[in-house]
Amino acid sequence: MAYFQLRGSRVFVFNWLEGRQVMLPRAQTRHLDGEPELVVKEWVARWSNSNKIQKPTFELSPLPKSWDKLITRFGETLSNRGRQSSTTADHLRNLRLTLPFFIERGCKTFADFPNYSRKLGPWLLSIGKTPRRVWALNQSVRQFWLWLDDEGLASGPLKLTAGAKSTNPTPLKRTLTPEEILAFECTREDIGLFILLGYFFSLRPQEVIALRPVDFKAGSATQTLECSLVMQKCGLYGRLAVNIHRQKNAQGVYTKPKTGSGGWVACFNEQAARRIISALAGKPKDQPLFPHGLYWYCTLWRRHSIPSTVSKDMRRASVYWLGHYSEMPITALKNHARHRLIETTTLYTRRPEELNVDEWSELSLDD
Numbered sequence: 042m043a044y045f046q047l048r049g050s051r052v053f054v055f056n057w058l059e060g061r062q063v064m065l066p067r068a069q070t071r072h073l074d075g076e077p078e079l080v081v082k083e084w085v086a087r088w089s090n091s092n093k094i095q096k097p098t099f100e101l102s103p104l105p106k107s108w109d110k111l112i113t114r115f116g117e118t119l120s121n122r123g124r125q126s127s128t129t130a131d132h133l134r135n136l137r138l139t140l141p142f143f144i145e146r147g148c149k150t151f152a153d154f155p156n157y158s159r160k161l162g163p164w165l166l167s168i169g170k171t172p173r174r175v176w177a178l179n180q181s182v183r184q185f186w187l188w189l190d191d192e193g194l195a196s197g198p199l200k201l202t203a204g205a206k207s208t209n210p211t212p213l214k215r216t217l218t219p220e221e222i223l224a225f226e227c228t229r230e231d232i233g234l235f236i237l238l239g240y241f242f243s244l245r246p247q248e249v250i251a252l253r254p255v256d257f258k259a260g261s262a263t264q265t266l267e268c269s270l271v272m273q274k275c276g277l278y279g280r281l282a283v284n285i286h287r288q289k290n291a292q293g294v295y296t297k298p299k300t301g302s303g304g305w306v307a308c309f310n311e312q313a314a315r316r317i318i319s320a321l322a323g324k325p326k327d328q329p330l331f332p333h334g335l336y337w338y339c340t341l342w343r344r345h346s347i348p349s350t351v352s353k354d355m356r357r358a359s360v361y362w363l364g365h366y367s368e369m370p371i372t373a374l375k376n377h378a379r380h381r382l383i384e385t386t387t388l389y390t391r392r393p394e395e396l397n398v399d400e401w402s403e404l405s406l407d408d
Contacts, residue, residue: 045070047081052081075350076351102145104144115184119132131177135178135182142165158201161179162179173204182199213358222240229345234330241310241314243356247289248288250329252329254325257282257317258282277309279309284304306379339352360378
């Protein structure tokens with residue numbers, strides 16, 4: 042069984058191989074540095090399952106071949122819709138773990154599922170799954186059920202219980218203002234550009250390292266873009282925009298962005314926009330601004346970037362600042378951040394812990 046250790050903000054993952062404790066290469070786990078503990082746990086569990094480190098201690102009933110073929114077709118549909126291969130693989134693995142429950146209850150067709158679906162969650166808990174894991178398994182079953190309904194193979198509500206998605210505390214350890222970002226003197230040109238792009242466009246790190254000069258529009262060319270019009274309506278800058286149409290994954294492969302995350306995004310600060318334009322000057326228009334992989338830049342980040350931050354903090358701090366200190370409505374902020382759910386946007390605007398109980402002092406309004 043794989044497990045992890047935290048050393049400061051750094052994450053080290055271990056598993057047992059032929060009776061020996063072996064650490065996974067840091068190249069596979071550096072992206073977890075600084076992430077909330079629940080996120081790390083979920084990744085380790087997923088890695089364990091993918092590599093068959095955690096094997097069920099019970100026998101699962103085999104699925105009918107017709108069901109297995111439908112699971113495969115469901116996976117093909119997810120891939121055609123642009124879902125990441127790792128996400129699709131997780132859903133298929135989850136279905137092959139959960140659907141045997143219905144076989145054991147004597148279900149012959151999908152029409153029998155609603156009679157037993159409420160008992161799936163308790164069964165998963167009984168075989169050692171955590172409420173958080175049950176929530177993820179239920180999500181896969183729900184999506185499969187909706188797909189079956191679209192295909193005319195199932196109908197009616199499917200009640201799934203016992204899962205719980207824990208609410209994480211905000212992962213942002215410190216807030217950062219535009220002035221702080223602009224005042225920071227970076228010792229490396231590429232990391233300095235990474236900071237500007239991540240913060241002032243509110244981009245994910247995997248989106249930043251996929252950018253090329255040709256992906257940008259500036260000046261009057263942006264005036265028909267909705268993202269630019271919204272920025273200007275909110276009293277922010279909007280004359281520099283970038284088209285997010287791909288990202289670079291941990292293996293260095295260019296893929297489509299997260300579902301619903303593609304489109305034009307505007308820079309909200311003029312001084313930052315001018316610095317970015319200056320940094321792009323003279324660079325080949327169709328060549329990547331960041332030719333190396335994400336792990337390479339994460340290593341450089343710890344040495345040259347803003348102390349006590351990770352690369353994704355630029356996006357987090359950016360959305361936080363826009364949510365609290367700009368006139369941008371929450372719906373516009375959701376669209377700017379390209380979140381699928383507005384609830385995700387509200388999580389980004391939660392305040393980090395500001396007062397330690399040990400720092401409490403007598404109350405006075407005159408201090």
